[in-house]
Amino acid sequence: MKAIAWAVLVVGLACTAMFVATGLSADRELAWVNGWMAGPMILLFVAPMMFSLAGKLGGGFAALRGGVPKEFLGAPIAMGTVVAVSRTGLSVNDQPQLEIQLDVDTPDGRSFRSAARQIVDLTELGAVRPGAILPVRYLPDGRVALATDASQQELQASLDRVQLAKGHVTPKQLHIAEQGADAQAVVLAMAPTGQVRNGRSVVHLTLRITRLDGTMFDLVQEKAIPPTAIPQLQPGSAVRVKYLPHDESEVAILTTLVP
Template sequence: MFKAISWITVAIGAVCTAMWAVTGFTGETGLDWLNGWMVGPILLVFVAPSLLGVSRMLGGFDIDGGMPEKFQNAPIGMGTVVSADRTGLSINDQPQLDILLDIDTPDGQSFRGMARQIIDLTELAAVVPGAMLPVRYIPGSSDGKVALATDASQAELQAAFNRVRLAKGEMTPRQLQIAEQGVVGRAVVLAMSPTGELRGANAVIDIKLRVSRPDSSTFEISQHKPIPSTVIPLVQPGMVVEVRYLPGDESEVSIVTPVSAS
């Protein structure tokens, strides 16, 4: 949108400049340069370069948070923030950041990418080294450019996250089946204790849950499983969590959290 406005400005400036040149030689004085068409040169010389410069800095993103056309419906991967630096541009006091990420894809690929994005001031705390952000990427692209998947639904993000974990060996095919096909329920955390073990970037915990079935009856289950460290504050004793389990098989449950599951 912003790039289109920039080029429309250039086009209007070009037309007005042409009219300015023509009428400048046909005025009563024979050299009537100071006429209404002088807006054309002003647009071309002063306004259009500024707009085009801002458009280049935006890196193809609309200032209203729109998704660049080439990334629309592109696959979603999960990116871990390496660094986030301000570009110097701000739109409505919202800073633009160059976000460097290590990206994992659902097909098991890994690469380093860069997202240039206008970030709301209230969301800056989420863009810090180590944070995980969903991104859209172009398979096979060599430029490393990605876009934050701000247009994706929660279901799309959850599915992409699960597939990335499966590709990295952090989720078994059975756990993926539970996450995708399981019955949704709620559970109370009865006990949780870290074991001190790490599996990749995940902490291994012992957790005991009391799960409510759809008919309001309950069952208890104890599990030994790795979870992302960001999930640990959400599974403290006494907290209620969303879970999934396969109908007729209550031997394993998946704990569901926003944009993550374990």
């Protein structure tokens, strides 16, 4: 865009020079009114507009790619729990920009408070609420941006590592999540134990899992469930799981990040 702006400026200067030369060399009353008048118009209006637009696209708007500012591209992914949400007063096409306060947990076990600003579609406002878990890309100085460019595989891998670092899953459960076979399961029963572990309700889950060959087996597991996942695990719900074909004593349950 800057190259185009400079090209426009050069054209404007050339046309202006011809405009002045033509006007000075003629003796007619309207000598200055000629086709080269486009030169001054380009210098006064078009070129400044082009440079302004180039500045916005190159820096002022952080050269957004896939919804993530350029400086965050390739940055590691962490999980942010929404603490508070407020509107900044800015909107784009009637979609509000939100300032989202987050408690960020990284795969290496660090935690910190940060904030991200994001344009959010009106239909998605319900997903950005206190308690929701949002994936973010983070920089060493603690700044974050929502990881809207990340693939589902990247998000799941980061979530698994964060869960391990916080003690929500065991190394065996992480191994199942990363190496296990995909399968479908139906929740037959969910019974609360009355225990709370790290802010999560501990429940007994009875699952009926369909193997890769179409046969089924039942499994009862004790799980510490985050509040956002409880609606997905009601009796009768179908869920994705992973299991090891040679060891069916435990499964990893895959729930969405933002239900």
